[in-house]
Amino acid sequence: MQHLLRSSVTMQAGTATRVGMAKRKLTRRQAWRVQKVQQERVDRAQRRDEDYAERVENGELGPEQEGLVIAHYGVQVDVEGADGNCHRCHLRANLDTLVTGDRVAWREGAPTGVIEARVERSSELNRPNSAGELRPVAANIDQIIIVIAPRPEPHRQLIDRYLVAAYATGIEPLILLNKTDLLTTEDGREMLQMLEQYAALGYPLIQASTVSESGLDAVYSALRDRISVFVGQSGVGKSSLVNVLLPGVDQVVRELSTAADKGVHTTTTARLFHVPEGGDVIDSPGIREFGLWHMDRQTVEAGFIEFRPYLGHCRFRDCRHEQDPGCALMQAVQEGAIQPERIDSYRHIISSLASP
Ligand SMILES: Nc1nc2c(ncn2[C@@H]2O[C@H](COP(=O)(O)OP(=O)(O)OP(=O)(O)O)[C@@H](O)[C@H]2O)c(=O)[nH]1
Ligand SMILES: [Mg+2]
Numbered sequence: 001m002q003h004l005l006r007s008s009v010t011m012q013a014g015t016a017t018r019v020g021m022a023k024r025k026l027t028r029r030q031a032w033r034v035q036k037v038q039q040e041r042v043d044r045a046q047r048r049d050e051d052y053a054e055r056v057e058n059g060e061l062g063p064e065q066e067g068l069v070i071a072h073y074g075v076q077v078d079v080e081g082a083d084g085n086c087h088r089c090h091l092r093a094n095l096d097t098l099v100t101g102d103r104v105a106w107r108e109g110a111p112t113g114v115i116e117a118r119v120e121r122s123s124e125l126n127r128p129n130s131a132g133e134l135r136p137v138a139a140n141i142d143q144i145i146i147v148i149a150p151r152p153e154p155h156r157q158l159i160d161r162y163l164v165a166a167y168a169t170g171i172e173p174l175i176l177l178n179k180t181d182l183l184t185t186e187d188g189r190e191m192l193q194m195l196e197q198y199a200a201l202g203y204p205l206i207q208a209s210t211v212s213e214s215g216l217d218a219v220y221s222a223l224r225d226r227i228s229v230f231v232g233q234s235g236v237g238k239s240s241l242v243n244v245l246l247p248g249v250d251q252v253v254r255e256l257s258t259a260a261d262k263g264v265h266t267t268t269t270a271r272l273f274h275v276p277e278g279g280d281v282i283d284s285p286g287i288r289e290f291g292l293w294h295m296d297r298q299t300v301e302a303g304f305i306e307f308r309p310y311l312g313h314c315r316f317r318d319c320r321h322e323q324d325p326g327c328a329l330m331q332a333v334q335e336g337a338i339q340p341e342r343i344d345s346y347r348h349i350i351s352s353l354a355s356p
């Protein structure tokens, strides 16, 4: 196995806490408590590592082997070994966070095995967490499947944000309209119009329903021979798709109907499944917002693929494509070459960037 990342900066978590804490003024007592908590964390990690060395010496751990991270839960992960079974494992203290889809070197053990190293990622889907820190969600993905549905109503901006993220990470996007059984004549027409716009841009599209089970063959073929991840708003039916595509899998599925449920995500951990027809699919927790503010303007611009022929053709080099005279993008909108909804999305994203 090549490119194994065995060690990195020790105690990443401790560093993050310190940075976050620095923003507030701490009383001496608080500062002392923070330090104490950090020290305890370091001690715990060290103890686990010493324990590990002992277990290796006593022959309590199996030989090093390759594995695939199926899901992660805080400090533990589920790893699929060569035997095809799932094993709960701890991480060596000096390893960075692992995510679903990571390839690792690990040793079997009871009750938990140990992950020793991670194979370098070929791709990584990141998103900022609630504290604004960029975190990987899944690794080694070939395809991002953006799931939308008539209900909850799709936000074009979210779709466009995913398309930009897919472009920026070099992962192929695909748009999947689920719940086609719910399409009424009116919203059906609107939805199809929107989908046609994306199709015209060259994005692949699939329509399916887990209720009527239509379109499933197209989903199977889209999943074949690659690792895909289902992303999108909560309640669009990502887990329902996994359940209907994979016999024997029973991901928790729930209607997001009551006000109390708002903002609650049924799926809380990304999990990888093997599709019997071939390929792997990762079910991921739904999201309401997908912040891209860590990106720069150039990346966002290039992520709107139909803008490309016009970029660099505005009268002013620093054109913001707003009211600027001689703007090539605005001209293209007027001529119908760029959809107004897309330029709206673009402006929203730009106005949300940390350094626009
Ligand atoms: N009518 C209809 N309902 C569906 C379809 N697929 C899923 N649903 C329903 O949509 C609701 C949400 O489904 P989930 O699979 O939990 O949605 P999710 O995208 O995994 O949600 P999170 O895990 O919160 O991100 C459930 O009540 C499903 O029964 C479909 O094709 N048609
Ligand atoms: Mg789900």
Ligand SMILES: [Zn+2]
Binding pocket: 314, 319, 320, 321, 322, 324, 326, 327, 328, 329, 330
């Ligand atoms: Zn311009």
